């Protein structure tokens with residue numbers, strides 16, 4: 001991975017031309033959506049407004065930098081957060097009606113649903129805007145947020161296409177296109193940076209997106225289930241309402257029969273007072289009885305209760321003539337002594353209704369002496385039946401075939417569901433239609449699926465962040481271990497070099513023997529209570545070796561002699577060093593002259609017998625100057641000079657010999673017998 005210093009800010013990154021183009025297209029779309037929403041043709045105004053802010057925020061990010069972008073985006077995120085809260089808060093904490101009141105204060109007649117985008121659109125916008133305000137866009141949060149936005153967008157498209165939803169996704173296809181281009185713009189913008197970290201990203205991104213997808217699927221399952229449950233509940237309530245209406249109708253039939261039977265106990269045709277007294281409680285209980293009238297055998301209305309103007313007007317009417325639609329029913333009661341009822345007809349008092357005719361048998365009479373007519377006004381019946389229904393909850397209509405008999409409009413915006421139930425009005429089939437209001441449906445809809453979706457998405461984001469950070473830490477850990485390894489290797493290398501330098505400082509490179517420095521050090525550290533001897537040793541005619549056998553061979557000879565000398569001197573607890581050139585020196589602590597001379601002879605003989613030879617076959621020899629210091633303070637220069645003089649003396653005397661320095665022993669130097 002390449003890195004630059006100083007690190008670039010996100011706003012300094014070169015922005016792709018594609019990203020700018022996509023954003024411009026989105027902006028255009030968002031502005032069109034806004035205009036359409038303002039003139040009320042299409043879509044919702046707040047959603048369009050938020051889209052415009054989102055695209056302007058993205059454009060500001062590219063053109064002016066993060067600070068300008070955030071000025072636009074944070075307030076938009078605040079609004080979206082409020083929208084999300086409205087989806088999440090339980091009804092008993094803050095009822096829907098309170099949200100609606102708030103919306104109504106902003107624009108009269110508007111509801112909460114007008115002011116918040118659909119759930120998935122809200123979440124998608126939140127993810128998009130958050131990805132813009134996350135500073136390190138290409139690294140930390142943005143990939144997951146953009147991924148989630150993409151998923152939500154897809155889910156929203158699928159929802160809109162396939163699933164009939166309780167809340168229609170009003171005009172969101174345009175919003176989806178705008179969001180999609182916005183999303184693509186962002187992805188193109190940061191794709192380059194993602195590529196650099198694709199390994200780390202994919203390890204964190206796929207599990208995160210997997211969890212987000214699971215949350216979405218789970219949410220969809222729960223939402224569908226809850227909507228189905230709600231539909232079933234509403235349906236059940238509707239059926240119960242229809243049943244209670246049917247019961248009410250049955251009750252009024254039973255009441256009518258009771259009323260008709262009352263006259264069996266009396267021997268006379270009912271009088272006006274008795275009629276009014278008997279009819280009053282029935283009319284009070286069933287207000288939709290427009291009237292309760294006594295019809296004589298001639299089908300003439302003789303008595304009527306209540307004595308309202310409109311009822312009094314029909315008094316004396318002969319039903320056979322005046323109301324032909326009910327003739328059959330009247331005849332059934334008066335002539336055959338059986339209950340009869342009209343179909344739904346236009347009543348004499350006006351409005352649709354039906355009239356029941358029940359024969360009146362006086363005591364001991366076997367033929368009816370008249371009939372009781374009970375006119376039921378259908379609008380009044382519907383009013384009575386609907387009286388207990390809150391018009392803010394639902395709209396109700398009563399139909400016979402296609403004719404609407406009664407209608408109670410809702411006093412709130414209607415939801416998308418229409419429910420149907422059948423009613424039996426004394427054998428006439430009616431249909432009761434109900435349409436629950438949006439507010440009622442929304443307040444009844446459980447919040448749990450939205451809560452679990454939000455929690456799921458948060459967990460997915462958290463999982464992504466944890467995995468991403470873990471990857472980052474693992475990477476850093478790997479880098480630290482790598483640099484540690486390199487450091488250890490460097491230290492080892494330097495230690496070896498140091499040892500080599502130290503060894504070279506004290507040794508001769510060619511022969512591997514200690515050098516002059518080490519020799520002098522040993523000399524300086526010797527125990528002054530003991531004698532000390534040195535053997536200064538020089539190869540005889542070594543120049544010839546070089547001249548005739550070559551320098552490489554000369555080097556080999558030097559190495560051989562070094563090894564040989566080391567063996568001889570080390571066996572006598574001494575140190576054999578190379579002084580330089582073809583000169584060697586032996587340091588023999590605790591050795592007196594006699595011992596030193598013996599050792600010098602051993603060395604000389606060993607060299608002579610080594611097999612090393614000149615070009616003419618003559619054996620290679622060495623001359624040795626021996627100097628010994630007695631116990632006591634030592635003057636190194638004196639010792640060395642003495643050895644040197646002794647060596648010179650040995651050379652001068654013909655070479656291949658050892659000479660004891662005279663100056664440090666008895667006066668003059670003593671020649672050892674030549675052993676050739």
Ligand SMILES: Nc1nc2c(ncn2[C@@H]2O[C@H](COP(=O)(O)OP(=O)(O)OP(=O)(O)O)[C@@H](O)[C@H]2O)c(=O)[nH]1
Pocket residue numbers: 510538539540541542543544546550551552553554555558580581582651655
């Ligand atoms: N091959 C090789 N030759 C060296 C090295 N150091 C010194 N010499 C040679 O040793 C020779 C020393 O020669 P001289 O000092 O003239 O003495 P010599 O030929 O040994 O004769 P005497 O000491 O007088 O017996 C020179 O030819 C140097 O070039 C070395 O490290 N390698």
